[in-house]
Amino acid sequence: MERTLTNFIRALRSSEVRVSTGEALDATRTVALIGYGDRSLLRDSLGCVLAKSTEEKDIHDRLFDLYFAHSKSLTDTDSGPSEAEADSDAPQSSPEDLVDLLQSGDESAISTALERAAEAAGIEDIRFSTQVAYYAQQIIKQMGGEALQQRLLEALQGREPGDEAQAQELIDIRRDLTMRARERAERAFDVFGAGETQQFRDDFAAEKRLNALDRYDMERMKGLIAKIAKRLAVKHSRRRRKRNRGQLDVRRTMRANAGLDGVPFNVIWRQKKKDRPKIVAICDVSGSVAQYVRFLLLLLYSLADAVPDIHAFAFSHRLKPVDDILADNEFEAAMVKIIRELGMGSTDYGQAWSDLKVDHESIIDRRTTVIVLGDGRSNYGDPRADLFRDVAQRAKSMIWLNPEGRALWGTGDSAIPRYLPFCTQMSHVATLKDLERAVDEVLSAYG
Amino acid sequence: MAKDISTGYEPLVSIESVTSGLAEVGYISTREISTSVFLAHGLRKPILIEGPAGVGKTDLAQSLGRWLDLPILRLQCYEGLDEGKALYEWKYGKQLLYTQILKEKLNELIGSADNLSQSLGKLASFEDLFFSEQFLESRPLLTAMQQPAGSILLIDEIDKSDEEFEAFLLEVLSDYQVTVPEIGTIRANVPPIVILTSNNVRELGDALKRRCLHLHIGFPDAARERLIVQARVPDVSQILLKQLVSFVQGVRETDVKKRPSISETVDWARTLLLMHTTALDENFVRTTLNVLLKHESDIAAISKEVPRLVREATGPDKAGRTSSGYPELG
Numbered sequence: 001m002e003r004t005l006t007n008f009i010r011a012l013r014s015s016e017v018r019v020s021t022g023e024a025l026d027a028t029r030t031v032a033l034i035g036y037g038d039r040s041l042l043r044d045s046l047g048c049v050l051a052k053s054t055e056e057k058d059i060h061d062r063l064f065d066l067y068f069a070h071s072k073s074l075t076d077t078d079s080g081p082s083e084a085e086a087d088s089d090a091p092q093s094s095p096e097d098l099v100d101l102l103q104s105g106d107e108s109a110i111s112t113a114l115e116r117a118a119e120a121a122g123i124e125d126i127r128f129s130t131q132v133a134y135y136a137q138q139i140i141k142q143m144g145g146e147a148l149q150q151r152l153l154e155a156l157q158g159r160e161p162g163d164e165a166q167a168q169e170l171i172d173i174r175r176d177l178t179m180r181a182r183e184r185a186e187r188a189f190d191v192f193g194a195g196e197t198q199q200f201r202d203d204f205a206a207e208k209r210l211n212a213l214d215r216y217d218m219e220r221m222k223g224l225i226a227k228i229a230k231r232l233a234v235k236h237s238r239r240r241r242k243r244n245r246g247q248l249d250v251r252r253t254m255r256a257n258a259g260l261d262g263v264p265f266n267v268i269w270r271q272k273k274k275d276r277p278k279i280v281a282i283c284d285v286s287g288s289v290a291q292y293v294r295f296l297l298l299l300l301y302s303l304a305d306a307v308p309d310i311h312a313f314a315f316s317h318r319l320k321p322v323d324d325i326l327a328d329n330e331f332e333a334a335m336v337k338i339i340r341e342l343g344m345g346s347t348d349y350g351q352a353w354s355d356l357k358v359d360h361e362s363i364i365d366r367r368t369t370v371i372v373l374g375d376g377r378s379n380y381g382d383p384r385a386d387l388f389r390d391v392a393q394r395a396k397s398m399i400w401l402n403p404e405g406r407a408l409w410g411t412g413d414s415a416i417p418r419y420l421p422f423c424t425q426m427s428h429v430a431t432l433k434d435l436e437r438a439v440d441e442v443l444s445a446y447g
Numbered sequence: 448m449a450k451d452i453s454t455g456y457e458p459l460v461s462i463e464s465v466t467s468g469l470a471e472v473g474y475i476s477t478r479e480i481s482t483s484v485f486l487a488h489g490l491r492k493p494i495l496i497e498g499p500a501g502v503g504k505t506d507l508a509q510s511l512g513r514w515l516d517l518p519i520l521r522l523q524c525y526e527g528l529d530e531g532k533a534l535y536e537w538k539y540g541k542q543l544l545y546t547q548i549l550k551e552k553l554n555e556l557i558g559s560a561d562n563l564s565q566s567l568g569k570l571a572s573f574e575d576l577f578f579s580e581q582f583l584e585s586r587p588l589l590t591a592m593q594q595p596a597g598s599i600l601l602i603d604e605i606d607k608s609d610e611e612f613e614a615f616l617l618e619v620l621s622d623y624q625v626t627v628p629e630i631g632t633i634r635a636n637v638p639p640i641v642i643l644t645s646n647n648v649r650e651l652g653d654a655l656k657r658r659c660l661h662l663h664i665g666f667p668d669a670a671r672e673r674l675i676v677q678a679r680v681p682d683v684s685q686i687l688l689k690q691l692v693s694f695v696q697g698v699r700e701t702d703v704k705k706r707p708s709i710s711e712t713v714d715w716a717r718t719l720l721l722m723h724t725t726a727l728d729e730n731f732v733r734t735t736l737n738v739l740l741k742h743e744s745d746i747a748a749i750s751k752e753v754p755r756l757v758r759e760a761t762g763p764d765k766a767g768r769t770s771s772g773y774p775e776l777g
Binding site: 018020022023026029030033041044045047048049051052053054056057230233234259260261263265266 | 462478479482483485486489490492497531539540543650653656657660661662663
């Protein structure tokens with residue numbers, strides 16, 4: 001039984017429910033208290049011990065159902081281990097038993113045998129969906145499939161009148177067995193492998209170039225971005241205050257100790273107030289960069305908990321605020337709208353800075369981080385680096401995220417070298433990982 | 448877990464006894480809730496309850512205390528809460544007073560000393576007196592550890608406290624002990640049952656979550672809500688009860704900013720009772736909607752829906768369902 005539980009915990013871990021050793025021990029104690037008898041009670045109890053959030057609880061419940069789906073007979077096998085052991089050697093050798101078993105229609109006996117075979121085949125090691133067929137084969141083998149195959153061959157070659165009917169019967173049985181084994185292996189993959197496969201694909205997607213993503217990846221990216229946003233929010237919503245050690249706050253100390261005859265028992269130190277992050281994102285939405293903008297905006301807006309103060313502007317020719325569009329529409333629809341409204345003109349960075357200065361300068365103050373996302377290709381127009389310098393000087397910092405690699409900066413119509421001196425930082429952003437790092441750095445600057 | 452000492456937790460023998468015990472004091476439990484209370488005792492772990500406001504998170508702790516007849520120590524968390532408020536504080540005033548009184552005796556005491564080091568040594572022997580339990584003002588956490596028959600410790604809205612405080616709680620929650628530097632470690636003979644509640648204002652730390660059992664209490668289904676309202680407002684008639692509960696359930700399905708919680712249903716039931724309502728009707732509902740909904744925009748939105756919701760609530764379909772699966776109230 002210990003093994004049942006450890007395998008279950010292993011399945012949970014592979015689906016990103018973090019279960020510590022301590023919790024695994026708690027689970028064992030829970031089972032000792034509750035027992036395996038009442039399935040739904042066990043499910044509630046383990047959920048309450050092992051899951052730490054509502055999402056984890058959902059994953060737990062789903063896996064629990066998958067994992068314990070077979071164990072209708074759990075308590076039976078538990079009660080008589082010696083008897084079960086004696087059984088386990090017998091059925092593998094003789095095909096008659098297997099045939100009898102499958103023909104008997106005794107579902108619980110069949111599934112018990114199937115479980116035993118699955119365990120013997122080491123099913124909990126399954127990791128990828130491509131292994132399903134292999135493990136199904138192994139299960140059949142453990143159940144004595146080879147002998148069955150042999151019998152089938154003999155029946156097919158036989159000349160006796162009953163042979164043909166018997167062969168047909170054996171074929172049906174074999175098909176039934178194969179289906180059951182396959183189903184069992186698939187379920188094992190859902191329990192043990194699906195989580196890790198997901199993880200593997202996520203890692204892969206995070207390192208893929210953003211503009212090389214296809215539609216299939218987009219859905220995955222959304223989940224991934226939500227995860228990143230949560231990670232960043234947890235990291236940066238903590239530690240708002242910082243103690244400035246060694247500097248006495250005289251006023252507050254006196255007040256706090258007024259009741260103690262003015263003797264300063266409680267000393268209060270000055271505290272440094274931290275600025276709340278304020279981010280202004282300025283995005284080039286012309287064709288070449290639009291895909292990157294999508295991810296940056298999605299990430300920034302998923303961060304609403306940690307950074308309530310976010311403003312976004314988009315431009316290709318003229319620059320306009322897009323906060324309202326993003327607030328009123330569902331994200332995908334908003335992006336389409338933004339690109340349709342603003343992404344059609346020929347890119348003109350000079351005009352964008354001028355629009356920003358004339359209409360929206362007041363939005364940028366000394367605690368604002370300006371994030372520019374663009375390739376700085378201005379179609380040989382005047383880049384108006386002077387205006388850009390003014391903006392950069394007003395802001396706390398100016399971060400430029402460039403989808404182009406460093407080698408391309410300044411080639412052709414790229415005006416990057418003109419802007420570079422005024423940027424706090426300019427970095428090459430090609431993958432979701434880069435994006436996460438960049439936003440992380442911005443938020444850390446408020447630490 | 449051998450039990451030589453008698454504790455107040457003895458009624459917690461099974462999940463069913465938890466459910467029926469809580470029902471005795473008017474708390475309608477679900478099996479999930481009862482299971483976690485049972486496990487909290489069995490595994491000696493705190494319960495962390497999450498869920499929307501007003502679904503009975505705090506009430507669970509209080510009902511548990513009432514049922515087991517144990518003291519309830521409540522610690523309301525807020526930003527800036529520190530050890531001094533949660534754990535213990537030295538009674539500075541009293542210490543000062545004693546110092547003043549002792550001042551006159553001081554000469555007699557150290558008069559016999561020949562030199563400075565001798566008098567210092569004599570003084571040092573008194574120091575311990577000043578930092579003894581006599582001068583210790585215990586706050587909820589420490590008090591909970593000191594209860595001889597156990598207690599219910601309710602740490603309310605833990606998400607509102609600072610991370611420093613959360614980290615500080617770890618020692619208390621995992622070992623049921625408290626360290627006072629001047630005195631030493633005070634360990635609970637009978638650990639309290641700890642209930643933490645959170646409204647998810649901020650994400651709690653992993654370390655804290657790991658030490659707790661996790662319980663999510665959501666909005667109740669109609670049957671449970673009826674039982675709860677009946678337990679709280681016994682005078683309400685069966686017909687009105689069915690109608691008002693199914694009305695509230697209907698409101699929760701709509702897209703409102705703040706969905707009405709159980710406490711609001713109970714308030715509403717009381718209001719309707721005061722107004723001698725026997726069955727829901729559109730006008731009554733409209734005039735009392737502000738008890739149920741707390742946002743102007745929600746009230747405006749629901750006002751339009753009132754005819755439909757009332758029709759559904761007073762219709763024969765939903766109201767006829769039985770409340771099986773929950774303990775009947777005696």
